[in-house]
Amino acid sequence: MGFSDETRERAREIIARYPADRSRSALLPLLHLVQSEEGYVSPAGVEFCAEVLGLNKAQVGAVATFYTMYKRRPTGDYLVSVCTNTMCNVLGGQEVYDTVAEYLGVGHEETTADGKITLEHAECLAACDYGPVLTVNYDFFDGVDPAGAVKIVDELRAGGRPTPSRGARLCTLREMSVQLAGFADSREGAVADGVPGEPTLRGLRLAEQHGISVPGFDPNTPIRSKDAPAPATPAKAAPTGSTAPDVKAPDAKSPEVRAAETRQPDAKTPAPDSPGTRVPVDGTAPAPRDAQAAEAAGVAENAPAGDGKPAGDSSEAQERSLDEASASARSELASPAVASEKEAQQ
Amino acid sequence: MTTPRPETLAKLTPVLTKRWLSPDAWQLRTYERLDGYAALRKALKAHPDDLIQLVKDSGLRGRGGAGFPTGLKWGFIPQGDGKPHYLVVNADEGEPGTCKDLPLMTHDPHSLVEGVIIASYAIRANRAYIYIRGEAVHAARRLRHAVDEAYARGYLGRNILGSGFDLDLVVHSGAGAYICGEETALLDSLEGFRGQPRLRPPFPATHGLYACPTVVNNVGTIASVPYIVLGGADWWKTMGTEKSSGPMIYSLSGRIANPGQYECSMGVTLRELIELAGGMKPGHNLRFWTPGGSSTPLLTADHLDVPLDFEGVAAAGSILGTTATQIFSDQDCPVYATYRWLEFYHHESCGKCTPCREGNYWMVRVYRRILAGQGTHEDLDTLLDTCDNVLGRAFCGLGDGATSPVTSSLKYFKQDYLDYIEGRKTPRLSEKTLVGAH
Known part of the structure; x- marks a missing residue:
């Protein structure tokens, strides 16, 4: 299908947010955008993204299929996600999901026949203090039980829009996808909707009630200039007890510490190109114009990522050796090894 | 409910959360009334190197899980290298149990924006991104609104507050992949690829976003910066412990x-x-x-x-x-809890490396068997053996993390496992879930 002019205009806006030669960064928002028009990422949507970014469809498809929020089949107006990760699960989220699934007669990532509701079980939705939770088009309904959840889906199917516990009033999944593509919520006053729930404020209320505040805060505390004495060296992580005691380790360190040192090196971790080997240059900060020139120079120096490769994995050297290899294969001075390889190929 | 004792109440330190009590703190005019953007004005008068030193002196450590010293991370950015620098905020909150960053961005989004501007000025970045979890639409809505307000008031854009410093800030929504909370996977995702972790070294400090020097910090880390700028390192260190300040x-x-x-x-x-x-x-x-x-x-x-x-x-x-x-x-079963977490890691494993992709896949199946009352004693050895082959051998921390609940629950609650295996506990899962399992 052809995409509307509005979508095309929005695609241009999205691409303009990123550096000119890094337009591929716009791919995730663009996939949200095509989902806003079709309700899912269709082959046409993949083609659209490929076309506006100058990629091929396989490159776009590889990304679209990686992420949970890009749906590959048509969805309903409302995506109901029930958290069944551990905390919500033990607090009753599994019963909520099972009840709703049975009531609607659909399973995970399936849509009701009237095209209203797509159901899914979700992994942690980052609202454990409100558990068990479900979301409708990603806005929260807190502390739900099976009966309450059935009431919510009933109201949705009857054309109503129940009010979420927090966040803004409901919109359709397609409208939400426009926001996910990075556009402001266009509904009058929707940004102001919703007040913080009690769990969010609990610690604060307790402090307020008992008159507790953090003392000694002086906003005029001077920022020391660099002639000030050197600071203490940063703390090194203490060794942790091993949770896999039966394995013989190559050294005395626990696996957690060894893994942590590899993942999160500090200044002392030996590494051939450790960033810590360079010391920040003292001197004045670059003027903004210099910084822009620097950005242009840096962009020129670092070719955008090629096919399936993260930026910075320069394939230049590889291409050069490939060129050289084929050149030498063509040349009469080809080494016996190359010649025999050529024969083998023939 | 009993009232907590005064010495326990004294542990409360409302700093980052304190504006949440003001219902309109997400709006610029309220934020400004509550000390908002005062830290930015102060920071722009200081030398960027002094700001990095200030954060080093404060002892601030990353709030995203690893606890890496923030000032040290900023100091790793090579200066005068002729390359653009980037600041990327990791707002992909998704670790099961974690729910601190979303309320912060919903109720006090400007504190994050202000922190971003100060941190970018310190590391000399002219572009910053906030990579926010896709599902977090309520927080993203407020954050985008805050960024628009900040542009309109001249806190973002060209020549911020007449300082000559330029900064563009983009709020970028993810699309539902836990792995994108891993900083190099996040960078790949931000570049428009599948979110899969990169081999390190090189580290993001030299080869991050678009292969340029990049600082990736958690929301809580960046939102702490304005307070440190205002109150000073010594005030910050009055809270917390010697090595874990604030x-x-x-x-x-x-x-x-x-x-x-x-x-x-x-x-x-x-x-x-x-x-x-x-x-x-x-x-x-x-x-x-x-x-x-x-x-x-x-x-x-x-x-x-x-x-x-x-x-x-x-x-x-x-x-x-x-x-x-x-x-x-005591009414929750550690074996079942661990099983549900493993379902999560299995679902969220990006598939790049074999230990994590296969290890989690098979461990889930072993757990299903145990919970369906079909487990054997050998299964417990298989679980530990699998963990040994994942921990430290997986490509990134996701695989390491997946082994944590398994090894620790086996360490403390082995009897619960044995109760399922030896038939003393009623199976939690029906045998139907075992179809196709070996």
């Missing part, structure tokens, strides 16, 4: 009377936190808990007095992580 938002969930967010001085204990939360739910006794999300080894009722700072939790054999304290009682 306040921390502890997210309490589960079997307690009042789950919620409690911002406390680092080093508070679970006993104190439960006291603040009004005690356990009636009829529940503490059995196991996570100090910082599901990727941190479980602790038990024996660890109630462990100081919850980076060193204290490490000494107890776990990791402080994101201070997402999930509290389970």
